[in-house]
Amino acid sequence: MNSSVSSSSAALVRLEQVRFAYGEREVLRGIDLEIHRGQVVAIMGGSGSGKTTLLRLIGGQLRARSGRVEVAGQDLGGLPHSALYALRRRMGMLFQFGALFTDSNVFDNVAFPLREHTDLPETLIRDLVLMKLQAVGLRGAAALMPAELSGGMARRVALARAVALDPMLVLYDEPFAGLDPISLGIIGQLIRRLNDALGAASVMVTHDVHASLELVDYVYFVSAGGIVARGTPDEIRASTDPYVHQFVYAEADGPVPFHYPAAPIASLLDKVSA
Amino acid sequence: MTAVLRRIGALTVDGIWWLGFISRFFAMVLIHSGQSFRRLPLTIREIYFSGVLSLLIIVVSGLFVGLVLGLQGYDILQRFGSSDALGIMVALSLLRELGPVVAALLFASRAGSAVTAEIGLMKATEQLQAMDMMAVNPIARVVAPRFWGGVISMPLLAAMFSAMGIFGGWLIGVVAIGVDNGAFWSQMQAAVDFRYDVVNGVIKSFVFGVAVSLIAVFEGFDCQPTAEGVSRAITRTVVGSALAILALDFVLTSFMFRGL
Amino acid sequence: MSRTTLDLWVGLFVALGFAALVFLATKAGSYSGLASGRAYTVEASFDNIGGLKAKAPVKSAGVLVGRVADIRFDVQSYRAVVKLDLDPRYQFPRDTIATILTAGLLGEQYVGLEPGGDSDVLKNGDRITMTQSAVVLEKLIGQFMFNKAAESPSQP
Numbered sequence: 001m002n003s004s005v006s007s008s009s010a011a012l013v014r015l016e017q018v019r020f021a022y023g024e025r026e027v028l029r030g031i032d033l034e035i036h037r038g039q040v041v042a043i044m045g046g047s048g049s050g051k052t053t054l055l056r057l058i059g060g061q062l063r064a065r066s067g068r069v070e071v072a073g074q075d076l077g078g079l080p081h082s083a084l085y086a087l088r089r090r091m092g093m094l095f096q097f098g099a100l101f102t103d104s105n106v107f108d109n110v111a112f113p114l115r116e117h118t119d120l121p122e123t124l125i126r127d128l129v130l131m132k133l134q135a136v137g138l139r140g141a142a143a144l145m146p147a148e149l150s151g152g153m154a155r156r157v158a159l160a161r162a163v164a165l166d167p168m169l170v171l172y173d174e175p176f177a178g179l180d181p182i183s184l185g186i187i188g189q190l191i192r193r194l195n196d197a198l199g200a201a202s203v204m205v206t207h208d209v210h211a212s213l214e215l216v217d218y219v220y221f222v223s224a225g226g227i228v229a230r231g232t233p234d235e236i237r238a239s240t241d242p243y244v245h246q247f248v249y250a251e252a253d254g255p256v257p258f259h260y261p262a263a264p265i266a267s268l269l270d271k272v273s274a
Numbered sequence: 275m276t277a278v279l280r281r282i283g284a285l286t287v288d289g290i291w292w293l294g295f296i297s298r299f300f301a302m303v304l305i306h307s308g309q310s311f312r313r314l315p316l317t318i319r320e321i322y323f324s325g326v327l328s329l330l331i332i333v334v335s336g337l338f339v340g341l342v343l344g345l346q347g348y349d350i351l352q353r354f355g356s357s358d359a360l361g362i363m364v365a366l367s368l369l370r371e372l373g374p375v376v377a378a379l380l381f382a383s384r385a386g387s388a389v390t391a392e393i394g395l396m397k398a399t400e401q402l403q404a405m406d407m408m409a410v411n412p413i414a415r416v417v418a419p420r421f422w423g424g425v426i427s428m429p430l431l432a433a434m435f436s437a438m439g440i441f442g443g444w445l446i447g448v449v450a451i452g453v454d455n456g457a458f459w460s461q462m463q464a465a466v467d468f469r470y471d472v473v474n475g476v477i478k479s480f481v482f483g484v485a486v487s488l489i490a491v492f493e494g495f496d497c498q499p500t501a502e503g504v505s506r507a508i509t510r511t512v513v514g515s516a517l518a519i520l521a522l523d524f525v526l527t528s529f530m531f532r533g534l
Numbered sequence: 535m536s537r538t539t540l541d542l543w544v545g546l547f548v549a550l551g552f553a554a555l556v557f558l559a560t561k562a563g564s565y566s567g568l569a570s571g572r573a574y575t576v577e578a579s580f581d582n583i584g585g586l587k588a589k590a591p592v593k594s595a596g597v598l599v600g601r602v603a604d605i606r607f608d609v610q611s612y613r614a615v616v617k618l619d620l621d622p623r624y625q626f627p628r629d630t631i632a633t634i635l636t637a638g639l640l641g642e643q644y645v646g647l648e649p650g651g652d653s654d655v656l657k658n659g660d661r662i663t664m665t666q667s668a669v670v671l672e673k674l675i676g677q678f679m680f681n682k683a684a685e686s687p688s689q690p
Contacts, residue, residue, distance in 0.1 A: 099404035430551025437554035
């Protein structure tokens with residue numbers, strides 16, 4: 001998997017000069033990126049940098065104000081709802097806390113996309129679901145309800161559900177958030193293994209630098225609505241960019257200021273004494 | 275003064291906005307209702323949660339309302355020496371008003387709030403979004419079956435409420451007080467008209483069922499995806515349903531009984 | 535698709551609901567056969583119908599035989615035209631007299647049918663020619679007072 005940005009036209013996901021705003025507040029200001037099959041790509045950035053918005057644009061949950069968002073050669077901008085749904089059947093998404101259906105058990109959760117989108121007989125669905133659960137190591141938990149699972153287990157079940165239809169693209173929203181180190185390691189490994197097994201592309205939005213630098217092929221750094229740095233994990237670690245340096249080494253002050261913008265403290269003191 | 279006017283203006287605009295939004299949502303639910311009937315188990319499940327689980331409160335309340343109507347009706351009617359008409363009074367007040375209205379109010383607080391909570395929680399925990407990302411329309415898969423489950427359950431619950439109420443009135447009037455059993459039923463049958471009283475009551479409860487179910491699924495779907503947002507949505511469902519039921523009741527009654 | 539206990543409960547629920555509806559329709563209400571469609575309609579015009587309303591009972595010899603379907607005002611004759619839906623089990627001679635009566639002194643008003651002796655019977659769309667209007671209490675009292683007043687000067 002030693003892929004770097006190639007200019008081939010076979011990119012699975014391609015964003016060109018994408019802008020997006022919530023109302024008046026501009027969140028993304030001209031994003032360009034490319035993701036190819038076989039790659040695991042991390043989009044990193046601080047909270048509120050617009051990285052989750054970026055993921056939603058790729059998933060078609062949001063539409064760009066301007067620019068192109070292309071997935072598998074189709075421009076999501078003008079895509080009708082039915083075509084978007086057809087595209088989404090070939091996508092999987094892992095939500096931050098799994099988003100398992102709380103009223104059905106683990107088995108039915110994983111079986112959900114198969115039952116909704118295929119006419120497979122129940123015996124075949126059973127085999128497929130157990131296979132997916134086996135892949136995430138939770139075949140024995142098939143009868144449990146989501147409420148009975150730990151956070152890490154819930155996310156593994158959700159991962160099994162996301163790849164139930166063997167997608168070509170898997171999106172991960174903060175896959176490492178709130179996990180203990182063991183679960184974190186398991187999820188990281190699973191993401192890599194499943195991606196390689198499916199020959200798919202994976203995009204993860206994360207701010208967990210160390211866990212993700214271990215497993216991804218390429219990293220985009222997002223800050224204040226733009227891409228400030230990009231490269232392979234080694235390039236990122238060696239980067240001299242002050243923002244990347246601050247982020248990777250978790251420094252309190254730097255290009256991202258410690259203080260929220262405010263009037264100089266001296267002026268405040270004057271007012272109090274006046 | 276201007277502040278008050280401005281507030282009234284803002285509320286009016288918000289109200290119209292809300293009305294437009296809920297109408298569009300209603301249209302969406304209707305458009306995506308095909309699946310609710312093609313895949314009946316989805317709707318049957320919701321009839322269970324909305325209807326069967328409301329059965330106990332409906333039956334018990336119906337009985338108590340009937341008992342009270344029996345006592346009060348007897349007290350009023352015997353002043354005019356017409357306690358035989360107790361059956362008429364109990365049956366007509368239940369069939370025309372109390373059955374559909376009280377059953378709908380109870381339904382809104384029992385089943386409507388539960389539906390709002392369920393859909394709201396699904397939204398707060400990103401289950402609806404996850405469904406959407408799996409190319410399954412949440413309105414078709416989650417909202418529409420719950421809507422139809424409520425619409426189907428409501429008239430049946432109202433009928434059970436009225437029947438239990440008449441039974442309660444009979445218990446008090448005939449069994450406890452001693453109104454003549456024959457007079458109770460025959461006067462009731464002579465006065466209650468199938469078309470005008472029974473069918474109109476069913477039409478009312480159907481309309482209330484549509485209103486309550488729509489408000490319940492809408493508030494759940496529209497809520498802020500937080501714990502606080504869900505609890506506020508539940509309150510809005512109960513309050514909004516109650517207002518809608520009473521307002522619609524007035525409108526329907528004035529249409530139906532205009533000729534009298 | 536397999537049966538579940540949930541189906542059983544829902545089935546029971548729907549059955550109970552319909553049972554309640556049937557109870558309301560038959561035991562509490564008078565679902566006699568008078569539902570529109572089966573009834574036959576005759577017309578009668580009155581000078582004054584008093585407080586008669588649509589849906590009021592039509593009785594003959596005290597037995598409910600139908601209901602008032604519709605009331606309208608005829609601008610040609612300036613009379614009230616009342617449509618009566620009658621139960622097809624009961625047939626009435628053509629010379630039946632329709633009267634507007636009051637249940638009790640102040641009770642609701644209804645139409646009373648007094649059968650005549652004709653061998654032909656009323657059919658759907660026929661018109662009852664002999665009618666007797668409502669007794670208007672105010673007129674009655676007014677007449678009574680007038681008579682009293684007319685009598686009084688000659689008394690002393």
